[in-house]
Amino acid sequence: TQLLEQSPQFLSIQEGENLTVYCNSSSVFSSLQWYRQEPGEGPVLLVTVVTGGEVKKLKRLTFQFGDARKDSSLHITAAQPGDTGLYLCAGGRSGTSYGKLTFGQGTILTVHP
């Protein structure tokens, strides 16, 4: 079983602070997706990283894929209350396992004004 461990599970911070969420595995993934999920809604795709060491930026969000493609991080700069939500990482595989995303447990982020 390929597991993705996300940490921290809960994060409560003040507006303007920076934060980092980690996603770790002992398995190699061909791609790594980050999603954000609001209560009562489905996950919304934020970014996909595919190359070891790749860094992608989305406004105040920075995503990094580890060199060995086993881990990833999401860094948010100057967090805002609108960033509040559940953040999920998901690993994708190639070949016969294509299509079977493995999700982390998620990080519940609360940003207080």
Place this chain on the structure above:
Amino acid sequence: NAGVMQNPRHLVRRRGQEARLRCSPMKGHSHVYWYRQLPEEGLKFMVYLQKENIIDESGMPKERFSAEFPKEGPSILRIQQVVRGDSAAYFCASSRRTGGPDEQFFGPGTRLTVL
């Protein structure tokens, strides 16, 4: 709305009844995936389908659960003789599968409650 459509959004069933969950993929997407999100747990893969074919059903319970994606119409996840443990949010996702990374786009989900 060009996104993944799921209906119903909420479904209440009594133990022993059948539940049918529908999913229409994004326009241009021919690959459909079903995931289940249990309370306090993460999303778990159930099944991967293409039109008229089941590609991977390794996450589906062996009994009572079935899925299809007919040539015409939405994909259907069917749960027969529901039990309380089936209560969960069921999400459908779709992708284009161009040979690139496995980018899946999710629908809003169906919240199933079994009384």
